[in-house]
Amino acid sequence: MAIRYSDPVNAIKHSDTGDILKLIAQPDMISFAGGLPAEELFPAEEIAKATEIVLKNTPGKALQYGPSLGYDPLRESIAKRMNRMVKTNYTKDNVLVTCGSQQGLDLLCRLFCNKGDTVLVEKPSYLGAITAFNLSQVNYVEIPGDGKGMIIEELEKALKENEVRLIYVVTDFQNPTGITWTRERREQFMEVVDRYEVPVIEDNPYGELRYEGEFLPSLTTFDKKGLVCSLGTFSKTFAPGMRLGWIAANTTFIEKCDLLKQNMDLSTSPFSQHVCEAWLDNFDFDAHVTSVRDLYRSRRDAMLNAMDEFFPKEVTYTRPEGGLFIWCTLPEYMVSRDILKQCIEKKVAFVPGDPFFTSEGNTNFLRLNYSCNDEETIRTGIQRIAEVLKANLK
Amino acid sequence: MAIRYSDPVNAIKHSDTGDILKLIAQPDMISFAGGLPAEELFPAEEIAKATEIVLKNTPGKALQYGPSLGYDPLRESIAKRMNRMVKTNYTKDNVLVTCGSQQGLDLLCRLFCNKGDTVLVEKPSYLGAITAFNLSQVNYVEIPGDGKGMIIEELEKALKENEVRLIYVVTDFQNPTGITWTRERREQFMEVVDRYEVPVIEDNPYGELRYEGEFLPSLTTFDKKGLVCSLGTFSKTFAPGMRLGWIAANTTFIEKCDLLKQNMDLSTSPFSQHVCEAWLDNFDFDAHVTSVRDLYRSRRDAMLNAMDEFFPKEVTYTRPEGGLFIWCTLPEYMVSRDILKQCIEKKVAFVPGDPFFTSEGNTNFLRLNYSCNDEETIRTGIQRIAEVLKANLK
Numbered sequence: 001m002a003i004r005y006s007d008p009v010n011a012i013k014h015s016d017t018g019d020i021l022k023l024i025a026q027p028d029m030i031s032f033a034g035g036l037p038a039e040e041l042f043p044a045e046e047i048a049k050a051t052e053i054v055l056k057n058t059p060g061k062a063l064q065y066g067p068s069l070g071y072d073p074l075r076e077s078i079a080k081r082m083n084r085m086v087k088t089n090y091t092k093d094n095v096l097v098t099c100g101s102q103q104g105l106d107l108l109c110r111l112f113c114n115k116g117d118t119v120l121v122e123k124p125s126y127l128g129a130i131t132a133f134n135l136s137q138v139n140y141v142e143i144p145g146d147g148k149g150m151i152i153e154e155l156e157k158a159l160k161e162n163e164v165r166l167i168y169v170v171t172d173f174q175n176p177t178g179i180t181w182t183r184e185r186r187e188q189f190m191e192v193v194d195r196y197e198v199p200v201i202e203d204n205p206y207g208e209l210r211y212e213g214e215f216l217p218s219l220t221t222f223d224k225k226g227l228v229c230s231l232g233t234f235s236k237t238f239a240p241g242m243r244l245g246w247i248a249a250n251t252t253f254i255e256k257c258d259l260l261k262q263n264m265d266l267s268t269s270p271f272s273q274h275v276c277e278a279w280l281d282n283f284d285f286d287a288h289v290t291s292v293r294d295l296y297r298s299r300r301d302a303m304l305n306a307m308d309e310f311f312p313k314e315v316t317y318t319r320p321e322g323g324l325f326i327w328c329t330l331p332e333y334m335v336s337r338d339i340l341k342q343c344i345e346k347k348v349a350f351v352p353g354d355p356f357f358t359s360e361g362n363t364n365f366l367r368l369n370y371s372c373n374d375e376e377t378i379r380t381g382i383q384r385i386a387e388v389l390k391a392n393l394k
Numbered sequence: 395m396a397i398r399y400s401d402p403v404n405a406i407k408h409s410d411t412g413d414i415l416k417l418i419a420q421p422d423m424i425s426f427a428g429g430l431p432a433e434e435l436f437p438a439e440e441i442a443k444a445t446e447i448v449l450k451n452t453p454g455k456a457l458q459y460g461p462s463l464g465y466d467p468l469r470e471s472i473a474k475r476m477n478r479m480v481k482t483n484y485t486k487d488n489v490l491v492t493c494g495s496q497q498g499l500d501l502l503c504r505l506f507c508n509k510g511d512t513v514l515v516e517k518p519s520y521l522g523a524i525t526a527f528n529l530s531q532v533n534y535v536e537i538p539g540d541g542k543g544m545i546i547e548e549l550e551k552a553l554k555e556n557e558v559r560l561i562y563v564v565t566d567f568q569n570p571t572g573i574t575w576t577r578e579r580r581e582q583f584m585e586v587v588d589r590y591e592v593p594v595i596e597d598n599p600y601g602e603l604r605y606e607g608e609f610l611p612s613l614t615t616f617d618k619k620g621l622v623c624s625l626g627t628f629s630k631t632f633a634p635g636m637r638l639g640w641i642a643a644n645t646t647f648i649e650k651c652d653l654l655k656q657n658m659d660l661s662t663s664p665f666s667q668h669v670c671e672a673w674l675d676n677f678d679f680d681a682h683v684t685s686v687r688d689l690y691r692s693r694r695d696a697m698l699n700a701m702d703e704f705f706p707k708e709v710t711y712t713r714p715e716g717g718l719f720i721w722c723t724l725p726e727y728m729v730s731r732d733i734l735k736q737c738i739e740k741k742v743a744f745v746p747g748d749p750f751f752t753s754e755g756n757t758n759f760l761r762l763n764y765s766c767n768d769e770e771t772i773r774t775g776i777q778r779i780a781e782v783l784k785a786n787l788k
Contacts, residue, residue, distance in 0.1 A: 052446075055445075265492075
């Protein structure tokens with residue numbers, strides 16, 4: 001008998017991402033490909049102090065096994081922050097702490113979906129969510145947007161025609177498009193979803209990173225039946241290396257999540273959780289997030305300004321009010337993977353758009369990240385891409 | 395449409411563990427129920443120093459996203475330690491760092507098993523492994539042991555009669571029985587398994603906690619076809635709150651594990667990993683493990699001595715050379731859950747044995763933990779259990 005892997009593992013497509021990443025890893029490459037937070041923003045000294053406090057005051061609790069729902073004071077802090085920022089009405093009992101949002105995606109798909117079930121996603125949608133959901137062997141229906149969120153008629157049609165088990169959306173500064181749903185669209189969306197009673201994952205990794213305009217309420221504020229599971233993370237506002245995220249949802253869902261979490265990894269690191277909570281408790285989270293916003297805003301502006309100046313008018317792109325990404329639409333005859341090859345020769349890189357779709361085609365899109373390069377580098381990199389784009393115009 | 399959860403979630407049995415734990419949580423209860431390491435052993439001050447070193451020298455790397463395989467220097471340290479302790483022949487490329495061993499159990503079952511596949515387990519086996527595997531909706535065949543490891547004839551029979559996709563064993567100081575497989579049995583086991591080419595999880599959370607006798611080689615040393623996946627953890631030798639474990643296996647398996655890990659949670663906390671590696675690098679792991687062994691050895695002795703003195707001769711039990719647990723066999727007419735109820739009234743608790751079996755029945759076993767109570771408390775608790783046992787003799 002030969003070794004046989006499970007079906008979902010066999011179905012993981014060989015991606016060329018590894019090969020691309022190797023090419024990009026050259027030292028003089030300007031990369032807009034990743035989505036990494038800027039390392040200079042990590043509050044390393046404050047974290048050292050927070051750790052000292054934790055290991056002095058509660059070493060036994062921070063270093064011992066902990067509850068699978070998470071560390072209560074951190075759950076409480078998360079609920080309070082969400083209530084303030086996106087107008088939810090949560091208590092700690094609505095929160096389960098995960099090893100980053102990625103685990104939340106895997107966990108929630110395992111909670112709601114069997115093999116072959118249908119999941120609704122935005123067109124395009126977050127690549128990492130699609131690959132996580134693939135482990136549960138689900139099928140997808142893509143719902144297009146119009147720049148203000150999902151098109152409601154398309155949503156309703158899909159819900160009518162399919163037995164949908166889960167909907168996945170990113171309503172603030174979506175990855176990859178950078179688009180934010182309007183308040184009205186959120187309300188309309190929940191009106192329809194409440195009618196069909198389908199659980200919704202509202203993934204919100206970038207919500208705090210708003211550089212202008214008003215904070216918009218979470219889908220939960222329009223959710224009359226407790227269908228929305230909010231995913232959040234400290235990766236963009238604190239430090240991704242802590243691997244701290246959360247699921248916030250109605251307590252029945254959270255109790256089920258708890259059962260899964262227990263069997264998946266017992267709990268998220270109590271050490272990381274205690275350090276994070278001590279940091280929130282002893283330092284100024286608001287001030288820190290403000291400095292993150294300030295840096296990323298200027299980088300976004302630098303990138304958009306350079307694109308306005310150098311990109312040919314045949315290429316269009318989003319103007320995100322926050323988050324980390326700009327989404328470009330090339331003329332249909334251009335293939336973003338070909339453009340990427342030419343760009344890599346000029347020592348600049350991005351992510352081609354096609355992996356963000358569950359359907360075939362979609363070859364003329366690309367995603368640009370502006371969070372981890374300085375303004376001058378951004379300008380140089382955009383200029384290089386612009387040259388390639390111009391050379392490929394028909 | 396009503397909310398429907400996935401089949402594995404619906405299949406999670408309501409356990410009475412929660413109710414038992416609530417009863418046990420009374421302040422004057424002596425609990426031998428858990429399996430917690432002794433908190434007084436956690437090297438809190440050293441961890442604070444290790445964190446300081448990390449956040450001074452490599453804050454960017456420790457707080458940023460990290461590779462899903464884990465932090466290379468830590469992977470290297472794990473491989474070297476295994477090679478020294480259990481005679482493996484691993485390099486860092488054989489190691490993937492997990493969020494504790496529990497995640498390794500979930501990940502490996504997802505790697506090898508589809509719904510309905512057959513997994514061989516020891517009779518009895520580790521409860522946490524069974525509940526993790528249940529998420530993949532597998533079936534079980536239990537293989538009895540004889541105090542020296544799995545009975546080889548039973549193993550061979552099961553492999554002949556079933557299309558087995560995975561075998562799960564704990565060869566050192568098993569949870570729940572405390573039994574260690576002999577060297578000869580390990581060799582015989584691998585001879586059979588190599589013939590059938592079935593992947594094996596050798597879970598070894600307690601291997602370092604040997605209080606007497608010789609360290610025995612890992613199953614991998616007898617594995618000619620690269621079938622063994624070793625699970626290890628820092629939870630018992632360092633601190634469970636870091637949530638650091640690992641899978642060690644042939645590089646083909648590790649590459650597949652990497653694909654799963656990426657989609658499950660991107661990576662184990664780089665912060666925890668860097669702190670652990672800095673601690674290994676700057677402090678004396680061997681000396682620390684020696685102090686852990688010394689404390690647990692005296693507690694094991696205290697428990698066994700008290701059992702020898704107070705328990706009725708009708709009750710038999712294992713004499714583990716290491717680990718955290720003693721396994722008791724009651725006369726068949728006694729039901730361990732009834733005994734537990736009576737014990738809780740006398741303010742002493744243990745875990746009944748039946749959840750460690752995948753078959754029904756098995757009502758006359760119980761597991762005792764000795765790691766987190768001092769010797770005097772252990773003696774008092776055992777005396778109380780002995781009184782209940784005697785009162786229940788026929």
